[in-house]
Amino acid sequence: TDRVVVVGAGMAGAQTALNLRQGGWHGPLALVGAELHLPYDRPPLSKDVLLGKADATAFEIDWHHLGVDLLTGRRATGLADGVLHTDRGELPYDALVIATGAEARTLPGLPGARTLRTVDDAHALRAALTPGRRIVLVGAGWIGAETATVARELGCHVTVVEAAAAPLAGALPAELGALMADWYAAAGVDLRCGTAVAGAADGGVLLTDGTHLPADEVVVGIGGRPATDWLRGGPLALDPDGTVPVDDRLRTALPGVLAAGDCASYPSARAGARLAVQHWDHALHSGAAAAAALLGTLDGPYDPVPYFWSEQFxxxxxxxxxxxxxxxxxxxxxxxxxxxxxxxxxxxxxxxxxxxxxxxxxxxxxxxxxxxxxxxxxxxxxxxxxxxxx
Ligand code: FAD
Missing domain, CATH: 3.30.390.30 (FAD/NAD-linked reductase, C-terminal dimerisation domain)
Incomplete structure (x- = not known):
């Protein structure tokens, strides 16, 4: 029988596996994930989990009951024709869905700085956000705003350093960024725009404008990069931004290999451009669409209206x-x-x-x-x- 392997056990991979089973695929199906945890949801990590209101965010899916071979703690290391290489041996496949998502971007010169991508990151950061601690957050994007919100709620002193002139300068017009800057101020966050972190210095960080900020913790929130390095040097060419290019049916250039979620980029007729979307709604729908494409039940091109939300201040x-x-x-x-x-x-x-x-x-x-x-x-x-x- 045909064997389907889904690599990456986040939202996109979980939805692919779930929808394959729900769509009537009864053959062998493996879901491979590098983390040791059961597949889980990420949005609460910068909200309820960081606040201490929730501990775990595992999807309520009974993998055993579904007959999905859940291989956690196993990392893909490369791809060959019909074979996925992992750090614990080879997995042959007839069809493969790549859903390895993204990882947090880091900055050089900041040893000990934290990022927030995994549930382990969230638990470690939560333990560090105790009242009175001085937190420097690098980046006034979505994660920066949510982390600043929680850190203030937990009684920390929070400074946010943003290289652009306003929060979310890359995503929104300046007048909206300026409005959001007011939210930071009202929450008691010290927002420093138009300056960047030059590096670690003496119990804190040094900014490019010469300011020294004392810090007990430094958290870098400057976005994600596709977790696709494991594909480099293999038969699948990546886009310059590191994403796996797919067509409007989520198929890569390799027969039988599809991709979904944060790691993929797809052609949007609606946008008139190729899109690489790193949001929950896209992970959910592209995972479901990849399953439908494999089952032959996808009823049109994958081109939803992109959507995301953020809970801040x-x-x-x-x-x-x-x-x-x-x-x-x-x-x-x-x-x-x-x-x-x-x-x-x-x-x-x-x-x-x-x-x-x-x-x-x-x-x-x-x-x-x-x-x-x-x-x-x-x-x-x-x-x-x-x-x-x-
Ligand atoms: P991921 O969730 O990154 O999952 C990929 C999985 O693959 C990971 O578990 C990873 O360990 C695994 N993996 C990576 N490499 C390998 C490998 N080589 N071998 C095996 N496994 C591998 N979006 C919103 O729209 N609204 C929000 O409010 C929101 N909040 C967020 C808060 C946080 C803290 C974070 C981190 C993200 C948030 N997002 C939000 C974005 C959303 O969570 C992501 O778009 C979504 O998780 C993407 O799902 P994915 O399955 O494509 O990738």
């Missing part, structure tokens, strides 16, 4: 779509109010939105983006009126 922040190429920005509600949404339009249709404590806007807006129908800007700008097509 007491707010639920949600984003859907892509605002690159938008020609119009609309405010729905005031940034000084309890909740507001920013809408991006292109040729009269909604292409993206950022919702702060407005989950209904997110749900309705996401559907409008999917359909690409025009909206009436005057009505869309009225937060008391539901978001709908013109």
């Amino acid at each position: 007491g707010r639920m922040v949600q984003y859907a779509g892509r605002h690159a190429g938008a020609d119009h920005l609309l405010w729905r509600g005031s940034p000084s109010g309890p909740g507001w949404t920013v809408l991006w339009l292109r040729d009269g249709a909604l292409t993206a939105l950022l919702a702060v404590d407005r989950p209904r806007d997110l749900a309705q807006g996401r559907r409008l983006i999917e359909r690409g129908t025009p909206v009436d800007p005057a009505r869309a700008a009225d937060p008391a009126v539901q978001l709908k097509a013109a």
Whole structure:
């Protein structure tokens, strides 16, 4: 019989294996993961787990009952035709799904600095966040904001160092980044933008602007890089950013080999570009789509409206779509109010939105983006009126 191997036991790999079984695949199925833990969910790591409100986030999936051969503590080291090489021997496959995700980027010159990617990272960092400790966080991105939120809640002194002029400068327009800078200030976080960490120095870090910041802990939150080094030198060529390129059915250039989740990049007709998405929703749906592609039940190209959320400074922040190429920005509600949404339009249709404590806007807006129908800007700008097509 055919043997399916899924490598990487995070959200994308778990969804691939689960959907293969649920879709009727009864043959041999192995799920290989480098970590010793049962497959688990990552978003709570920078929220409830870091706060100490939750310990474990394992998926509620009975792998044994599903007949999935769960091989934890086993790391893939290379790929050959029909064989996955691992640090504990070879695994032959007829079909392979690569879902090794991403790992935290680090900075040179900061020995002892922490990152937050795994449940072990989260437990170690949680133990370090005791009241009164001085924490320096490098990077005012999504993870930086969530970690700063929790560290303040736990009574730490928090300084965030951001090389760009505002938080999330790479992801959002400057006016929104400036608004978010106010959230840091209101939470009592010392946000230093436009300067970078030069290196470790005498009980803390030295910044490029000459400032010395004393620190008991340094946490680097500058994003992830695809965990695909193990594929280098093998038969599968990687994209320049290190992702595994797939087509709109999640197939790589090698027959029988697919990829999903943070480690993959796919062509989006919707975006008119190849996308490498590192968010939970994409891991979930691309894993399911990879399973459907193997089963022959995928009913169209994989091209969802990208979506993610972040919980920071007491707010639920949600984003859907892509605002690159938008020609119009609309405010729905005031940034000084309890909740507001920013809408991006292109040729009269909604292409993206950022919702702060407005989950209904997110749900309705996401559907409008999917359909690409025009909206009436005057009505869309009225937060008391539901978001709908013109
Ligand atoms: P991963 O979750 O990285 O899983 C890949 C697995 O493969 C890992 O367990 C890894 O150990 C294993 N692996 C790697 N290399 C090998 C190898 N060579 N051999 C075998 N196994 C290997 N997204 C949101 O949308 N909203 C959020 O609020 C949010 N919060 C987050 C908070 C944190 C702290 C983190 C780290 C991420 C967060 N994300 C969030 C992003 C989201 O969790 C990821 O997009 C998602 O986990 C990606 O799933 P994945 O399965 O592709 O990769």
